[in-house]
Structures are given as structure tokens and as C-alpha cells.
Amino acid sequence: MEYTLSKIATNDGHGENSAFFDGWKAYDSDPYHPTKNPNGVIQMGLAENQLSFDLVQEWVKKNPKASICTNEGVDDFKEIAIFQDYHGLPEFRNAVARFMERVRGNRVRFDPNRIVMSGGATGAQETLAFCLADSGDALLVPTPYYPGNDRDLTWRTGIQLLPVVCESSTGFKITREALETAYKKAQDSNIKVKGLLLNNPSNPLGTTIDKQTLTESLTFTNEKQIHLICDEIYSATVFDQPGFTSIAEIFEENPKSYNPNLIHIVYSLSKDLGFPGFRVGIIYSYNDTVTNCARKMSSFGLVSTQTQHLIASMLSDDEFVDRFIPESAKRLAKRHEILTRGLAQVGIGSLKSNAGLFCWMDLRRLLKEATFEAEAELWRMIIEDVKINVSPGAPFHCSEPGWFRVCFANMDDEAVRVAINRIHEFVMIVQTKKQRYIRRGKLEVSLSFRRLDEIMMGSMKMSSPHSPMSSPLVRAMT
Numbered sequence: 001m002e003y004t005l006s007k008i009a010t011n012d013g014h015g016e017n018s019a020f021f022d023g024w025k026a027y028d029s030d031p032y033h034p035t036k037n038p039n040g041v042i043q044m045g046l047a048e049n050q051l052s053f054d055l056v057q058e059w060v061k062k063n064p065k066a067s068i069c070t071n072e073g074v075d076d077f078k079e080i081a082i083f084q085d086y087h088g089l090p091e092f093r094n095a096v097a098r099f100m101e102r103v104r105g106n107r108v109r110f111d112p113n114r115i116v117m118s119g120g121a122t123g124a125q126e127t128l129a130f131c132l133a134d135s136g137d138a139l140l141v142p143t144p145y146y147p148g149n150d151r152d153l154t155w156r157t158g159i160q161l162l163p164v165v166c167e168s169s170t171g172f173k174i175t176r177e178a179l180e181t182a183y184k185k186a187q188d189s190n191i192k193v194k195g196l197l198l199n200n201p202s203n204p205l206g207t208t209i210d211k212q213t214l215t216e217s218l219t220f221t222n223e224k225q226i227h228l229i230c231d232e233i234y235s236a237t238v239f240d241q242p243g244f245t246s247i248a249e250i251f252e253e254n255p256k257s258y259n260p261n262l263i264h265i266v267y268s269l270s271k272d273l274g275f276p277g278f279r280v281g282i283i284y285s286y287n288d289t290v291t292n293c294a295r296k297m298s299s300f301g302l303v304s305t306q307t308q309h310l311i312a313s314m315l316s317d318d319e320f321v322d323r324f325i326p327e328s329a330k331r332l333a334k335r336h337e338i339l340t341r342g343l344a345q346v347g348i349g350s351l352k353s354n355a356g357l358f359c360w361m362d363l364r365r366l367l368k369e370a371t372f373e374a375e376a377e378l379w380r381m382i383i384e385d386v387k388i389n390v391s392p393g394a395p396f397h398c399s400e401p402g403w404f405r406v407c408f409a410n411m412d413d414e415a416v417r418v419a420i421n422r423i424h425e426f427v428m429i430v431q432t433k434k435q436r437y438i439r440r441g442k443l444e445v446s447l448s449f450r451r452l453d454e455i456m457m458g459s460m461k462m463s464s465p466h467s468p469m470s471s472p473l474v475r476a477m478t
């Protein structure tokens with residue numbers, strides 16, 4: 001029987017076929033394990049925070065009442081299991097509001113009655129997009145940006161994202177000029193711009209947005225009478241100076257200067273606490289209509305009351321929160337230092353960063369030429385030969401080829417050490433190859449960059465036993 005499906009069901013709006021997700025598939029089919037699969041793919045494409053789980057587990061053991069499936073907590077089981085009000089448990093909204101304040105150094109206040117739940121930041125972004133824009137309208141987004149935005153904000157809503165081009169020469173800073181250029185371009189194409197989406201701290205840059213840039217951005221959106229959405233999912237994942245400034249602070253410092261109806265914050269516990277599986281997302285809007293509408297829409301992505309109950313207990317434990325946030329930052333700082341120092345030892349730079357679960361690695365000098373095709377080729381080599389899944393800049397809409405995001409908090413110390421060793425070896429091989437390429441001139445253009453065989457054979461002597469580059473598989477592939 002002939003049948004057709006909807007445009008949403010048959011279009012590619014999910015983005016599953018991009019290099020961003022390809023790398024995950026490569027990891028899934030051959031995951032690294034120190035003893036069972038030492039030549040497998042090391043996953044450095046996943047922005048997960050696994051460095052402080054011992055603290056969480058310790059808390060869970062000490063607080064059996066927080067779980068309703070224990071002897072101590074079972075008396076609450078029925079009440080929690082039947083609660084279905086989409087406003088959420090009052091204790092959950094209170095605890096989340098207080099936690100968000102604590103993360104912002106108690107410099108701002110959040111009203112628990114404005115806390116709206118969603119299925120992670122993913123659901124929060126889409127809900128806001130539905131509330132703020134119609135199909136065909138656009139949001140401006142500074143580049144590079146988190147690839148999931150394309151799925152979360154555009155796939156089902158039909159809105160579009162337009163890049164605000166930021167460049168490495170200014171440390172990818174968002175400038176008024178870049179904002180105006182993107183806005184004008186949209187106007188020239190008759191596209192209605194409904195807002196600006198900022199991600200602070202930034203994924204993939206790993207940097208916090210400074211106060212001046214935040215103020216300029218808010219002034220820009222206020223002047224244009226468009227919305228400002230701030231995705232602050234990494235607000236407590238800041239491990240070095242300068243600290244984090246929330247858009248809530250900029251607004252509260254000068255509340256009369258800005259229209260509150262245009263300001264919205266997205267938050268989630270996926271990164272700061274490392275709980276992406278719990279799907280705790282938050283929309284905090286200063287606009288009453290948006291808050292009400294988003295709350296009604298939250299019926300499509302509520303957080304389970306069991307999770308709300310647990311999170312309410314955990315986040316209202318000041319002692320736990322006061323220990324967790326600085327300790328997590330300390331561990332992230334250490335891991336960041338190990339990775340960036342390891343990269344620097346072979347001359348690989350990365351954007352100076354102070355936040356997030358990744359660094360923005362600069363491999364421009366390893367590109368055969370400054371194109372996104374060359375970037376894709378280099379990425380394939382890294383995934384297939386070096387067996388590390390890092391994410392190339394193209395899916396992040398980076399305007400310059402050669403930048404890669406490397407996640408560092410989803411693995412243990414040993415895996416990081418192995419990854420750094422592999423990168424060291426790889427850089428030496430590629431440099432040799434590139435020198436030959438340059439020496440031989442244009443005739444070499446047709447020679448595949450992946451044909452590393454003779455160079456690799458030469459370098460086998462220095463390969464570590466854990467190097468996939470010395471494996472028969474790689475030799476057969478090259």
C-alpha cells in the first residue's frame with residue numbers, strides 16, 4: 001500500500017548523519033578498553049562530566065530517604081508516584097532556584113514560581129523556540145555553536161538559525177559588528193529575526209562570556225526588540241578565572257534599562273552535576289506569558305517526580321553543594337591542564353579556556369590545505385588511524401577549518417594518558433607527511449592523505465604497544 005509520511009519524519013533535521021554523530025558510531029562499534037580492547041576508539045567527543053561521581057555516590061549512600069525505593073524512603077513512594085502536576089514538586093522548584101542562585105554567587109534571585117521543567121536543555125530550547133518564533137522565523141547564533149542546537153531549535157519548529165560569524169583572530173569574541181552584520185543579512189533576505197541565542201560558558205569554546213560582551217548583546221537585543229536566550233547549562237562548570245557572569249546579573253544590575261519580557265535562561269543538570277540521564281531541564285523566563293505557555297508545553301517533557309524528589313533533597317543539602325561545586329571545578333581544572341599541556345608538548349595549541357568539559361584544539365597547521373574537505377580528511381584519519389573520536393569544527397558551524405573539540409571529563413586518567421600518547425605519535429607522522437607533500441608540490445594533490453603506510457612503517461619502532469597505529473588492522477587500511 002502506498003503511503004507518505006510527514007516532512008518532519010522524512011527530513012534530515014535531526015542531524016544524525018553529521019560527522020558529530022558519525023564519531024560516536026565509530027566509538028560504539030569499537031570502544032577502547034584498557035585490557036579488553038586497548039586499540040579501540042577513545043571517546044573524546046562526549047561532553048560528559050564523570051570526574052566527581054564518587055561525591056554523588058557518597059551522598060546517595062548517606063541519604064537513603066531521598067530515594068523512594070529504599071526502606072527509609074518507601075513511605076513517600078505513593079505520594080511521589082501519583083503526583084503529576086506539571087508545575088512540579090514545590091520542593092524541587094525551590095531547590096533548583098536556590099541552586100541556580102548559589103552557582104551565581106548569590107548575586108541574583110530566582111523566583112521558584114518561574115521555574116519550568118523540560119526534558120533536559122534539549123527540551124527547554126525547543127519549548128522556548130515554540131514560544132518565541134513561528135516557522136520560517138530565525139534566531140541568530142554566534143559561531144562556533146553546539147551542533148545539537150540545529151536539532152533542538154529547528155527540526156520540529158521550522159525556525160532557522162542564522163550564524164553570527166566569530167573569528168579566531170579575536171578569540172571567537174562576539175562583537176556588535178558581527179551581530180549587526182548577521183541581523184542585516186537576515187533583513188536583506190526578508191527573514192524575520194526573533195532573537196539571539198547565547199551559550200555561556202560556550203560549548204565548544206570552553207570560555208565564559210565577559211560582562212561587557214553580555215551587556216552589549218543585551219543592549220543589541222533590547223534595541224532591536226528581539227529576544228535573548230541564554231543557555232547557561234555550563235554555569236557551574238567553570239574552573240578558572242575569569243568567573244561566570246549570568247545574564248540575570250546584567251539584567252538585575254540595571255533592570256530599568258532592559259525589557260524583561262525579552263530575556264530567557266535555559267538551564268539543565270546534565271553538565272554541572274553530570275546527570276544527562278535524569279533529563280532535568282529548566283526554562284527560566286522573565287516573561288509571564290512565556291512562563292505560562294512553556295509550563296503548559298512542559299506536559300510533553302516533564303521530569304519524573306522520582307527524579308524531582310531526589311534532586312530536591314540533594315540540592316537543598318547546602319553542605320553537599322558547597323563541597324561538590326569547588327571540588328568538581330578543581331578536578332576539571334587538573335584534567336584540563338593535563339590535556340592542554342600534553343597537546344602543547346607536540347606544539348598543538350588550543351583556545352585559552354576556563355570552563356566546560358572540552359577544549360577547542362587548533363589543528364590548522366596539520367591541514368593539507370585550509371578547507372573543510374581537508375578538515376574532514378584529517379578527522380577521518382584521527383578516528384580511523386589514531387582511534388580517537390574528537391569532533392571537527394564543521395558541525396559546530398565554525399567559520400575556519402582546522403578546529404576540533406576535545407572532551408576530557410568523560411574518561412579516567414589512564415585513557416587520557418593513552419590518548420595523549422596517540423596524539424603525539426600522530427602529529428609526528430602527519431608533520432612528516434605534510435613536509436613531503438609540500439616538498440613534492442602540486443603533483444602530490446592526488447595522493448590520498450591517508451596513504452601513510454611507508455611513513456607509518458618507519459615510525460612503528462617508536463609506537464607504543466597500545467597504539468592502534470601499529471595494529472595490523474590499521475596497516476591493512478592504509
Ligand SMILES: Cc1ncc(COP(=O)(O)O)c(C=O)c1O
Nearest residue numbers: 120121122146203233268270276
Ligand atoms: C550548550 C548545550 N546546550 C544544551 C545541551 C543539551 O543538554 P541536555 O542533556 O540537558 O538536553 C548540551 C549538551 O551537550 C549543550 O552542550
